[in-house]
Amino acid sequence: MSSITRRRALGVAAGAAGAVTVLAQAGPAAASAPRAAAPAADSDPASFDEVYRGRRIQGGPAHGGHHGGHHGGGYSVTIDGQELHVMRNADGTWISVINHYEPVATPRALARAAVRELQGAPLVPLTLG
Amino acid sequence: MTVRKNQATLTADEKRRFTAALLELKRSGRYDAFVTTHNAFIMSDTDDGDRVGHRSPSFLPWHRRFLIEFEEALRSVDATVALPYWDWTADRTSRSSLWAPDFLGGTGRARDGQVTDGPFARTGGRWPVNVRVDGRDYLRRDLGAAGRQLPTRAEVDSVLAMETYDTAPWNSASDAFRNHLEGWRGVNLHNRVHVWVGGQMATGVSPNDPVFWLHHAFVDKLWADWQARHPRSAYLPSAGTRNVVDLHDTMRPWNDVTPADMLDHTAHYTFDTAA
Numbered sequence: 001m002s003s004i005t006r007r008r009a010l011g012v013a014a015g016a017a018g019a020v021t022v023l024a025q026a027g028p029a030a031a032s033a034p035r036a037a038a039p040a041a042d043s044d045p046a047s048f049d050e051v052y053r054g055r056r057i058q059g060g061p062a063h064g065g066h067h068g069g070h071h072g073g074g075y076s077v078t079i080d081g082q083e084l085h086v087m088r089n090a091d092g093t094w095i096s097v098i099n100h101y102e103p104v105a106t107p108r109a110l111a112r113a114a115v116r117e118l119q120g121a122p123l124v125p126l127t128l129g
Numbered sequence: 130m131t132v133r134k135n136q137a138t139l140t141a142d143e144k145r146r147f148t149a150a151l152l153e154l155k156r157s158g159r160y161d162a163f164v165t166t167h168n169a170f171i172m173s174d175t176d177d178g179d180r181v182g183h184r185s186p187s188f189l190p191w192h193r194r195f196l197i198e199f200e201e202a203l204r205s206v207d208a209t210v211a212l213p214y215w216d217w218t219a220d221r222t223s224r225s226s227l228w229a230p231d232f233l234g235g236t237g238r239a240r241d242g243q244v245t246d247g248p249f250a251r252t253g254g255r256w257p258v259n260v261r262v263d264g265r266d267y268l269r270r271d272l273g274a275a276g277r278q279l280p281t282r283a284e285v286d287s288v289l290a291m292e293t294y295d296t297a298p299w300n301s302a303s304d305a306f307r308n309h310l311e312g313w314r315g316v317n318l319h320n321r322v323h324v325w326v327g328g329q330m331a332t333g334v335s336p337n338d339p340v341f342w343l344h345h346a347f348v349d350k351l352w353a354d355w356q357a358r359h360p361r362s363a364y365l366p367s368a369g370t371r372n373v374v375d376l377h378d379t380m381r382p383w384n385d386v387t388p389a390d391m392l393d394h395t396a397h398y399t400f401d402t403a404a
Contacts, residue, residue, distance in 0.1 A: 085262075085333070089184075089313070090176040090302035097262050097333040100171060101312070101323040117331070119241060121264040 044075065048108045055080050055118075057111035077111050082123040084114055098123075131200065131398035133350070136213035136227055136343055137220055138401065144232045147213065148248045150206040151339050152255050159202055164260040164336045166382060167195070171333040176300040179372045181381050186295040186365060187374035188311050189352045190391035192345050194383060197397050199342060211398065214346035217322050218282040223272040233340055235272070242269035242328055249339060258329065258337050268338060271327030279325050284316040289355050294365045299373045306355060306362075310348065319348050353394055364388050 047060030062076035077084045077096070085097040086107060093103035098114040114123075139147070154160040170182035170191075182191045196212060203210045220227055228235045234247015244267070249256040251267035258266045273279075291306040301313035312320030322344050323330050329337040336342070356362075367376045374380050376389050 085172055087172075087175060090298065090300050097168075097172060099331060100333045100335070101320040101331060103313075118263055123263050124261065 045107050048111075050108075052112050053115050055115050057108070057115060059107040059111060075107060077107050079111060079114060079118070079123050082125075084111065084123060086110060131204070131211045132401055133211050133346055133398050134213050134401040136215050136232075137225070139213055139232075141231065143213075146207050147203075147210050148232065148339075150203045150210045152248060153206045154202055155256060161260050163195070163199055163202075164334050167336045168260065168262075168333045170381075171335075176298075176302070177372075180300065181374055184301045184308075184311070184313065185373055186299055186307055187380055187388055188307060189349070190364070190388040191374075191380055193349050193352070193391045193394065194380065194386055196342065196345055196349060200398070212342050212346045214350050214400075215340065215343035216347055217279045217325075217344070218285055221279040227340070227343070228272065233343075234268075235270075237268075237270045237328060241265075242271055244268045244270055244328075258334075260334050260337065261329075262332055262334055269328030270330070270338065273325055274327050277321075277325050280316065280318045280321060285318060285351065287316060288318060289351065289358055292359055292362050294362055296365070299366065299370060310351060310355075318351075319344075349394070350400055353400065356392070364392060 044061060045059075047058075049056075049058045049060075051057075057077070057079055059075065059077040062074050075086065075088070077086045087095050089095065089103055091103075093105060094107055094110045095101070095103050096110050096114055098117050099110065102113075104110050104113060134143075151160070167182070174180040174183040174185065176184055181187050182195075200210075200212045203212070215227060223236050227233055228247075230246040232247065234244050234249055237244050244250050245252060249268050256268055258268060288306065288309045291309060293305040295307040296303050296305040301308065301311075304314060309315040310318050312318050323335060326338065326340060326344075329335060330341060330344075364376050366373060369375065374388060377387050379385060379387055
């Protein structure tokens with residue numbers, strides 16, 4: 001059994017490094033989208049660090065050397081130190097690999113939703129085999 | 130010729146053969162390769178970058194090709210099997226025969242979401258969840274949790290009425306048929322069904338639940354229904370669109386099939402009812 005990171009499984013982190021720039025250019029489209037509950041797409045959401053239902057959830061700008069780029073436009077979310085794969089939608093809402101079909105307004109709401117869904121289970125890197 | 134039938138009309142023997150073929154693909158390891166492929170695309174398809182399987186015009190032809198490949202794998206096990214579809218506007222409760230122990234099994238138990246009956250229950254030992262994003266290796270569901278409702282026929286009809294296939298910016302913000310069917314905008318059809326089922330179906334590794342195929346077979350049928358209703362509406366965009374699969378561009382991971390190749394499903398299968 002091989003255990004590899006999700007990003008290696010993909011081979012490349014498609015377009016992640018340019019995501020913030022492109023999001024900024026997409027400003028008008030994002031602003032006219034229906035679920036504009038989140039801050040404007042060209043401003044980064046606030047960092048957070050809290051214990052929610054007994055688990056530490058953290059979010060903030062991703063820094064170099066931490067798995068490379070992120071589809072969240074340079075934003076990283078962890079649960080008990082394990083990275084939760086997150087993605088930002090064009091309208092500024094967020095989804096994660098745990099809740100991939102139900103956008104929420106902020107990364108903090110996304111982390112809390114993942115904790116509820118996990119029911120205490122640990123996040124694991126993608127396991128193949 | 131492969132005929133895809135409404136799951137509600139399957140005979141006991143057809144259900145038995147379908148679930149047996151699924152279990153054999155699982156046993157041989159071929160099933161999990163489909164889960165891995167889907168998750169790789171769902172994590173790499175982004176609104177502002179390259180996008181193929183989701184949140185883009187090729188959502189429909191990509192999944193049509195993906196299901197054809199999966200159906201071919203099933204038929205290599207049992208040539209009588211075809212993918213059934215789940216019309217979730219009609220069979221819209223957890224009491225549907227879809228969720229009976231002789232077919233897909235029911236919802237998960239409250240404590241940990243574990244499915245405890247049917248061929249895919251952990252207790253049967255034949256459906257380990259290997260391609261996963263958390264520590265749990267058993268199939269989970271939470272059908273209709275928190276009073277969630279599946280889409281209605283009227284909601285489906287409101288989306289089928291949209292004349293334009295897709296429109297710029299060709300992603301989750303688009304306002305046309307494809308994105309309303311996918312569910313990022315509007316009444317929300319496809320996405321909402323994933324959420325209604327819950328468990329792995331709500332995650333990036335959603336094909337771990339066999340209902341994934343029945344859900345997408347119905348989404349695929351809705352595309353065919355839409356084509357029949359709008360014979361003059363074409364797949365868009367047609368050419369030259371950055372990060373997006375145009376009509377004659379090839380799609381990953383196959384690299385030898387285009388959306389144009391996927392427009393006519395009758396080359397591969399037909400449905401039990403006229404579109």
